Amino acid sequence: MGKVQSEPPQLAVTAEGTGYLVLGMSGNWTMGQPVPDPEEWQQHLTSDTRIKILVLDTSRLKNWDSVLLTFLSRIKAYCEQHKIAVEDDGLPPGVRRLLALAAAVPERTGARRDTDRDSFLGRIGSRFLDGMGFVRVMLGFVGEIFLAFLRLLRGRAQFRRSDLLQIIQRTGADALPIVSLISVLVGLILAFVGAVQLTLFGAQIYVASLVAIAMLRVMGAIMTGIIMAGRTGAAFAAELGTMQVNEEIDALQTLGISPIEFLVLPRILGLTLMMPLLGIYSDFMGMLGGLIVGVFMLDISFMQYYNQTVYSVTLTYFWIGLVHSAVFGILVGLTGCLKGIQCGRSAMAVGQVTTEAVVSGIISIIVATAIITVVCNFIGI
Numbered sequence: 001m002g003k004v005q006s007e008p009p010q011l012a013v014t015a016e017g018t019g020y021l022v023l024g025m026s027g028n029w030t031m032g033q034p035v036p037d038p039e040e041w042q043q044h045l046t047s048d049t050r051i052k053i054l055v056l057d058t059s060r061l062k063n064w065d066s067v068l069l070t071f072l073s074r075i076k077a078y079c080e081q082h083k084i085a086v087e088d089d090g091l092p093p094g095v096r097r098l099l100a101l102a103a104a105v106p107e108r109t110g111a112r113r114d115t116d117r118d119s120f121l122g123r124i125g126s127r128f129l130d131g132m133g134f135v136r137v138m139l140g141f142v143g144e145i146f147l148a149f150l151r152l153l154r155g156r157a158q159f160r161r162s163d164l165l166q167i168i169q170r171t172g173a174d175a176l177p178i179v180s181l182i183s184v185l186v187g188l189i190l191a192f193v194g195a196v197q198l199t200l201f202g203a204q205i206y207v208a209s210l211v212a213i214a215m216l217r218v219m220g221a222i223m224t225g226i227i228m229a230g231r232t233g234a235a236f237a238a239e240l241g242t243m244q245v246n247e248e249i250d251a252l253q254t255l256g257i258s259p260i261e262f263l264v265l266p267r268i269l270g271l272t273l274m275m276p277l278l279g280i281y282s283d284f285m286g287m288l289g290g291l292i293v294g295v296f297m298l299d300i301s302f303m304q305y306y307n308q309t310v311y312s313v314t315l316t317y318f319w320i321g322l323v324h325s326a327v328f329g330i331l332v333g334l335t336g337c338l339k340g341i342q343c344g345r346s347a348m349a350v351g352q353v354t355t356e357a358v359v360s361g362i363i364s365i366i367v368a369t370a371i372i373t374v375v376c377n378f379i380g381i
Contacts, residue, residue: 187289
C-alpha cells in the first residue's frame with residue numbers, strides 16, 4: 001500500500017509534430033489519489049488551434065480503476081466538443097473496452113437529478129395545484145360511488161353479498177377487542193384528568209358527567225374512527241393496492257365488471273353500517289372506564305355514579321355521536337379505497353398508499369369533527 005501512495009498519478013503534456021499533442025499518464029490512478037488538474041491539458045488545446053489529434057500514452061501507467069476511466073471520459077467529451085480526434089491505441093485493453101461500453105450506452109434522458117429548485121411561490125403554486133387535483137379526483141370518486149349506490153337501491157349493483165357479510169364481520173365483531181381496550185383507557189384518562197381539578201372543590205361526583213358527555217358526544221366516535229382508520233382503512237388500501245399490482249382490477253374491467261361496485265361499494269357500505277354500532281359500544285366502554293375510576297379511586301358509590309351519568313346525558317348527545325360515527329365511517333372507507341385504487345404497480349407503492357390512507361383518514365376525521373362541532377354550536381345543540 002505504501003508503494004501505491006508513493007506514486008501518485010502524473011500527467012505529462014508534450015507536443016509532437018504539427019497538430020499532435022501527447023498526454024502521458026503515469027503512476028497509480030486509483031481511488032484516494034489526487035487527480036491532476038484538467039487545466040494542465042486543456043490549456044495546450046485552447047492555446048494551439050493547430051492541434052487536431054490527441055494521443056493518449058499509458059506506457060508508464062502502474063495501477064488504475066474508475067478514477068482513470070472518469071478522467072479519460074472527460075477528455076474524450078472535451079475533444080469531441082472541440083472537434084479533436086483522440087488516439088487511444090496506447091490505452092490498456094480493459095480501459096478501451098470499458099470506454100467503448102460507456103460510449104455505446106447513452107445516458108438516459110432525465111436520469112440526472114435536476115438540481116434547480118423552484119421559487120417559494122412556485123412551490124406553493126405546485127402544492128396548490130396538487131391539492132386541487134386531489135380534490136377533483138376525490139369528487140369524481142365520490143360521484144362514482146354515489147351512482148353505484150343508486151344502482152344498489154335498484155338492485156343492479158354487481159357485488160357478492162358474501163363479500164359484504166365478510167366485511168361487516170371484519171369491521172364489526174373483529175374490531176371489538178381493540179375498540180374495547182382503547183375506549184376503556186380513554187374513559188380512565190378522562191376520569192383521571194377531571195378528578196385532578198374536581199377533587200379540589202369536592203365535586204368529584206361530576207367526573208361521571210364529564211366522562212359521559214365527552215364519550216357520548218364526540219370522544220367515543222373519534223377514538224373509534226382513528227382505530228378504524230389505522231386498522232380497516234389501511235387494510236382496504238393494502239387489499240386494493242395489491243389487486244392493482246396483480247392486475248386483478250384490470251381483469252374485472254376487462255370482464256365488464258365495475259371495480260367500484262364489486263370492490264369499493266361493499267367495503268364502504270359495510271364500514272358505514274358498523275361504525276355507528278362501534279361508536280355506541282365505545283361510548284359504553286368509555287363510561288365503564290370512568291366508572292372504575294369513580295368507584296374504586298374516588299369513593300363514589302355505584303348507584304351515585306350511575307344516577308349522575310343518567311342525569312347528565314341526553315338523547316341529543318347520543319344522536320350527535322351517531323352522526324359523528326357515520327360520517328367517520330364514510331370518510332375512512334373513502335380514503336382507504338381511493339388510495340388503494342390509485343396505487344401504482346410496485347410493492348413500494350402498496351406501502352405508500354397504505355400509509356397515505358391512514359394519514360388521510362385521521363386528518364379527515366379531525367377536520368370533520370371540527371366542522372360538525374362548529375355546526376352544532378351554531379344551531380345550539
